[in-house]
Amino acid sequence: MPHALRKLVFLTCWAVKRCFAGDAPLYLISPARKKHITGKIVLLILAQQRIFAVEKFDSTLVPSIFAPESVPAHSISHLAGFVLAITGIIFVVVGGLLAYAVVRFRRRTGDDGTEPAQIYGSGPVEAAWTIVPILIVVVLALTTARVVHEIQDARQPSGALEVQVIGHQWWWEYRYPKLGIVTANELHVPVSQGDTHRPTFLDLRSADVVHSFWVPRLAGKTDLIPNKINSMWIEPERTGLFLGQCAKYCGTQHAKMLLRVSVDTPEDFDRWVKAEEQNAEKDPTVAAGRLVFEQTACINCHAIKGTVANGRFGPDLTHLMSRDTLASGVLSNSPENLRAWIKSPEQFKPGVLMPAMNLKDADLDQLVSYLTTLK
Amino acid sequence: MNGTANTSELSGAMPSRSILASDKNVLDHIHAWLVTVDHKKLGLMYLIYGLFFFVVAGIEAALIRIQLAVPNNHFLTPQVFNQLFTMHGTTMVFLVGMPLIFGFGNYLVPLMIGARDLAFPRLNAFGFWLSAFGGLLLYFSFIGGEGMAGAGSAPDVGWFAYAPLTAKAFSKGHSTDYWILGILVGGFGSVATAANLIATILSLRCRGMTLTKMPLLVWLNLIMCGMVLVTITPLTAAQIMLLLDRFVGSHFFDTQAGGSATLWMHFFWIFGHPEVYILVIPAFAIASEVIPVFSRKAIFGYPAMVGATIAIAFVSMTVWAHHMFTIGMTSTGNTFFVISTMTVSVPTGIKIFNWLGTMWGGKIRFETPMLFSIAFVFHLLFMGLTGIMLSAAPFNWQLNASYFVVAHFHYVLVGAIVFMIFAGVYYWFPKATGRLLNPRLGKWHFWLFLIGFHMTFDTMHIPGVLGMPRRIYTYEAGRGWGILNLICTLGAAVQAVAVLIFVWNILISLRKGQRAGADPWDAWTLEWSTSSPPPEYNFAEIPTVKSRRPLWDIKHPTDPDWKYE
Numbered sequence: 001m002p003h004a005l006r007k008l009v010f011l012t013c014w015a016v017k018r019c020f021a022g023d024a025p026l027y028l029i030s031p032a033r034k035k036h037i038t039g040k041i042v043l044l045i046l047a048q049q050r051i052f053a054v055e056k057f058d059s060t061l062v063p064s065i066f067a068p069e070s071v072p073a074h075s076i077s078h079l080a081g082f083v084l085a086i087t088g089i090i091f092v093v094v095g096g097l098l099a100y101a102v103v104r105f106r107r108r109t110g111d112d113g114t115e116p117a118q119i120y121g122s123g124p125v126e127a128a129w130t131i132v133p134i135l136i137v138v139v140l141a142l143t144t145a146r147v148v149h150e151i152q153d154a155r156q157p158s159g160a161l162e163v164q165v166i167g168h169q170w171w172w173e174y175r176y177p178k179l180g181i182v183t184a185n186e187l188h189v190p191v192s193q194g195d196t197h198r199p200t201f202l203d204l205r206s207a208d209v210v211h212s213f214w215v216p217r218l219a220g221k222t223d224l225i226p227n228k229i230n231s232m233w234i235e236p237e238r239t240g241l242f243l244g245q246c247a248k249y250c251g252t253q254h255a256k257m258l259l260r261v262s263v264d265t266p267e268d269f270d271r272w273v274k275a276e277e278q279n280a281e282k283d284p285t286v287a288a289g290r291l292v293f294e295q296t297a298c299i300n301c302h303a304i305k306g307t308v309a310n311g312r313f314g315p316d317l318t319h320l321m322s323r324d325t326l327a328s329g330v331l332s333n334s335p336e337n338l339r340a341w342i343k344s345p346e347q348f349k350p351g352v353l354m355p356a357m358n359l360k361d362a363d364l365d366q367l368v369s370y371l372t373t374l375k
Numbered sequence: 376m377n378g379t380a381n382t383s384e385l386s387g388a389m390p391s392r393s394i395l396a397s398d399k400n401v402l403d404h405i406h407a408w409l410v411t412v413d414h415k416k417l418g419l420m421y422l423i424y425g426l427f428f429f430v431v432a433g434i435e436a437a438l439i440r441i442q443l444a445v446p447n448n449h450f451l452t453p454q455v456f457n458q459l460f461t462m463h464g465t466t467m468v469f470l471v472g473m474p475l476i477f478g479f480g481n482y483l484v485p486l487m488i489g490a491r492d493l494a495f496p497r498l499n500a501f502g503f504w505l506s507a508f509g510g511l512l513l514y515f516s517f518i519g520g521e522g523m524a525g526a527g528s529a530p531d532v533g534w535f536a537y538a539p540l541t542a543k544a545f546s547k548g549h550s551t552d553y554w555i556l557g558i559l560v561g562g563f564g565s566v567a568t569a570a571n572l573i574a575t576i577l578s579l580r581c582r583g584m585t586l587t588k589m590p591l592l593v594w595l596n597l598i599m600c601g602m603v604l605v606t607i608t609p610l611t612a613a614q615i616m617l618l619l620d621r622f623v624g625s626h627f628f629d630t631q632a633g634g635s636a637t638l639w640m641h642f643f644w645i646f647g648h649p650e651v652y653i654l655v656i657p658a659f660a661i662a663s664e665v666i667p668v669f670s671r672k673a674i675f676g677y678p679a680m681v682g683a684t685i686a687i688a689f690v691s692m693t694v695w696a697h698h699m700f701t702i703g704m705t706s707t708g709n710t711f712f713v714i715s716t717m718t719v720s721v722p723t724g725i726k727i728f729n730w731l732g733t734m735w736g737g738k739i740r741f742e743t744p745m746l747f748s749i750a751f752v753f754h755l756l757f758m759g760l761t762g763i764m765l766s767a768a769p770f771n772w773q774l775n776a777s778y779f780v781v782a783h784f785h786y787v788l789v790g791a792i793v794f795m796i797f798a799g800v801y802y803w804f805p806k807a808t809g810r811l812l813n814p815r816l817g818k819w820h821f822w823l824f825l826i827g828f829h830m831t832f833d834t835m836h837i838p839g840v841l842g843m844p845r846r847i848y849t850y851e852a853g854r855g856w857g858i859l860n861l862i863c864t865l866g867a868a869v870q871a872v873a874v875l876i877f878v879w880n881i882l883i884s885l886r887k888g889q890r891a892g893a894d895p896w897d898a899w900t901l902e903w904s905t906s907s908p909p910p911e912y913n914f915a916e917i918p919t920v921k922s923r924r925p926l927w928d929i930k931h932p933t934d935p936d937w938k939y940e
Contacts, residue, residue: 062855063842065773076769083767087760094727094756101731102749105670107738115931116737120939121676129728130679130721137717144717144767145710151769152706169545204703209540210636212701212776216842220772223702225637226539226630230703243854247701247776247844249533251540252453255847350453 063216063243069263070218071192071199071235072151079147086136151220154233161189161200167211167224167246169353170253171315171328181276182303184315185328187261190269192235198266199235209251215244215261223248236263245329252351258329272322279306280318281373289370292363301354304374314354320374327352339368412496413911417503418482419807422800424507425474429793431514432466433874435459437867440831444864446852456848457531458550462513464534465554467788468650469561470510475796476657477506477568480596482807484572486902486909487590489581489918494574502567509561516553530554533846535647536617538628538639543621552621559614562607569603572596581901583920588940590900590923591674594681595660598688599653605692606649613642637702644695652691655787656684658795659726662748665798666730668898669745670737673924673936676729683722683729690719700771709768716766723759727752742896743817747798750825754790758783761836776846779839785832797824797877804881805895809907810888816880824873830866834859899924 068074165187166173175182189200204213206224213232214221222232236242246257264272282290293299294308301314309317324333330348331337340347343364345354359367399407408416439459442451451459481499485492493499516529530550532540541551576597580589589597617639619625626632628639667674674680697716700709730752739745761783765771774780797820805811838856850856894903903926905914922928922936 058853059855061853064855065840065842072769073773076773079767080764080770080773083764083770087763091756091760094731095753097731098749098752098756101734102739105734105737105739107671107740111738115671118673118936118939119675119732119736120673121679121732125732126676126679126725126728130725133721133724137721140763140767141710141714141717144713144769147767147769148706148709148713152709209545210537212844214776214842214844216773220769221701221775222772225702227633227635228637228703244842245844245847248537249457249540249776249846251545252457252531254457255453255849258851 060240061243065216067217069236069238069240069242071237072219072233073217075147075151076220079143082143083140086140090136156201156233157197157199159198160233161198163187163189163200163202165202165204165213165224167204167206167208167213167250167257168313169208169251170246170257170349172213172257172259173207173315176273179273179277181273182305182316183276183319184323185258185260185325186323187259188269188272189234189236189261189263190266191239191263192237196266197235199233201231201233204230204232210248211250211257212247213244213259214247215242215259217242218244218261221247234261236261239263239265239268253349256328256330256349258325260325260329275322275375276319278319280304281375282306283370283373286366286370286373289366289368292359292367293370296357296359297355298357298367317371317374320371322375335368335372338371339364342367410500412492412500414481414485414493414496414499415807415909415911415913417499418478418480421474421478421481421503421506424510425471425478428466428470428474428510430874430878432463432471433871435463435466437871439463440864440867442848443850443860445861446850446854446857448849451848453848454528454531457533457846458529460846461530461533461554465513465530465558466510468534468654469558470513472654472788472792473561473565474506474510476599476654477502477565477572479657479661479796479799479803480572480600481568483803483902484575484593484596485579486806486905486913487593487900488576488579488584489901489914489920490575490579491913491917493571494579495571498567498571502564502571505564505567506561507564509557509559509564512560513553513557516550516557519549519553535643536639537643538617538634538636539630541617541621541639542629542631544629544631552618555614555618555621559611559618562611562614565603566607569600569607572600573604576600581917581920587678588920588923591663591677591680592660592900595656595663595684598684599656599660602649602653602656602688602691606646606653609642610646613639613646616642637699640699640702641695644698645692648695648698649688649691651784651787652687654792656687658751658792659684661795661799661802662730662751664898664900665744665748665802666733666752668896669740669742669748670734671740672733672737673927674729675732675735676725677923679725680729683725686722687719690715690722694719697766697768697771700768701775713766713768717763720759720763723755727756727759742801743812743814743821744798744802744896746818746821747794747801750821751791751794751798754786754794758786758790761786774839776844777839778843778845779836781845782832782835782839785835789828790832794824797821800881802896803902804884805888805891806902806907806909808885808888809891810884811891811895812884812888813880816876816883820873820876820880823876824870827866827869827871827873830869831863832866834862834866894926897930899927899930901925904929 065073065080066077068077162176162178164175164177166175172185173182174184174187190198192198202213204222204224206226208226211224212221213224218234218236219232222230224230240263242261242263244259244261246254246259250257290307299309299311301311303310303312303316303318305318321333325331326333326337326341327345327349331341342357344356345352346356408420411417438451439456442448442456481493528550530553532546532551532554536551536554539545576593616625616627620627620629620634626634628634628636630636663674663680693715694712696704696708696712700712765774765780765783801812801817838859841855843850843854843856891907893906901918901920904918918925922940924936928935928937
């Protein structure tokens, strides 16, 4: 018995260490670590400090719908507050009546066993609890209709930025048709501050299945549906990074179709546009790497402006290094991660449509050094 | 053989049958259940079938919850996670909800209207076996499937299987075909049983039981069955179209060839939303029997209860697109569905108030069925209010497909339906078996399940508000979702313990439970007038009734109900 117990404790500690120890990014957990399912069950039953310690997070990155930073999100959050207040009152009143009835009309000890007075109904009372809810519904419906109209039928001002969002399994393509920019996964939009209203109007399409664009602090979600063009708009009032992710189940990697919206100051945004409009850098010192890129199947799916690569199935890589993350928000963008990702995408995003290219290590190194020049 | 037959003819059936009974071995018993057309046996088989899959889908839910307990977990692969939530949802709706409500309907309706069986007993057996084999076909996919993830896999397209994810291009292999066929076959069974129950209720009521004197459970089953006939049809049509897409190359939903993804959504939700009411109306039905008996009062506002249910049935068929506020309908379209959806809250409110009115002034006995029913009324209030939030389209643009929605509909499906299924089992178990379920274990079951339920599903609303979408196999740390998900998972564990207690209670009470007698709850409807368990023919003599509570009239000859109704 003590032996078995010791073994259990040892196993648990080991599992804890293997699964959750250290501050290494969790997406870098090796496949070997994933195999110890028994250890993990024990771990989950007994839990451990990391679980009970308060999760550390930057509250500005929590995508709460009640922390709006954009015009439509504000309207929604106001409406939500109103609906919450009314439903809250109903909850307290009716819940209170229920609690009162249960306590007040319980059968007492020493009950004489007779049946209580039988009441079959009451016209006036029933009329009252039909009419009052109808009035509440009228108020709620009118208020809601107003907000629907306000958001959905808003006119697009002439200075608005237009972006096409195209959903793919499992990444986001952004095209700025008037600026000639194509990028992926990280959307850049200008802030609307003071008197300069510069909303961004998104038109939403899908290349394959149904997706949904949801950045809670900027606006409600809208679906991206094949053969249908939807639209929505945002008007952010604060600069910064806003997180979201695909909200409609779109297949195996639905969970890792993350969204990052960077709201820039007008100057930063213009700078970003200038940079993105450029063709890809042609650094002669990495010509070998570019050759690897151009001579393998990479170019079937990826485009790099100014080269022969014009594939459209995968993200545009012209300015890959201007992005903070890889693989739709799954990995932070560093040369090591980029190398690991190209070598084995399946390890980070099982089911991903990008195949492992089985490059020789030397070729892989050259390819990565080429890609890291794509500023 | 001839001799035996002659003897039994001469001596009358009863004695020889009892001799034969003692000769029966296990196989004979199994055979008797397999070939039965008796509504009580079929009803019990529906219930056992439903409770079995309840445990199966519960295990799937537990695995899902373990995976989501902490951020970036690797307990399940994405492929397996996606199969589990697809199978959990499909199972709970089609292999748990539907069989359980038809189990109660089958068992109780003839007993409550003083009939000897359903109108078409053989059709009844046919309906049951279609549903049963539909379920087996669905689960066979674990062996024969091959979905997005490759060989040997169950469906992984989600329980509402949005096109074009179900198209051949995105769902190779046959897992989606098993999903389609399993539901299609089960759907035929549901339609058969619904038609059968309607015919029974309309034509086999005992003398004196006019439509306005039927117990509410019978009324609500009648309405529910009418809804089944209307709403299973579009689902069946859509499934056949999807099969054609997948096998013949038609393009109803095949967007790559110009098909429409939103067409599937409309087809599915015009079934899917009324389906929620198909499941919850029988829960209302059970509550409408249990609450009066344990409050010792007649149901308050019987005509309003029937009227409100009919209103819910009609209105619920006009609200389907509130599942689709985010698909880019026009503002006018959205507003229409806002109004129709909010309208449902009026008849639902009437029902809550009528149950309150029934308890008001009563002498409430806190037996296990009543505990579950009181919790049910509370949950119905809560989920009605979160439903109003979801019906406000702009609010819905935020909450749609988030964990808030998951919490909301689990409040409906667990907080209302499962709670009332438990209430119904505790209430009628003595009728079906002759023995009471252990009340001590019943209270443990109730309180643990209640605590677990609230831990899981109250908490689950919050990650939705914090931007967590449903159906994700894992999530990033640092979004504030971790602790909340952990609490949900711990709550699920508490619920699992409660369900184990429930199963244990059934097993020991079957053998050792206290003998119930015909009428253990001092109740008022006809099923309590016959022995427990009832004989095969239900009633030695078909009863005659004068009011909605015939046993009340017998127990209170000086103050019968029919004087007031």
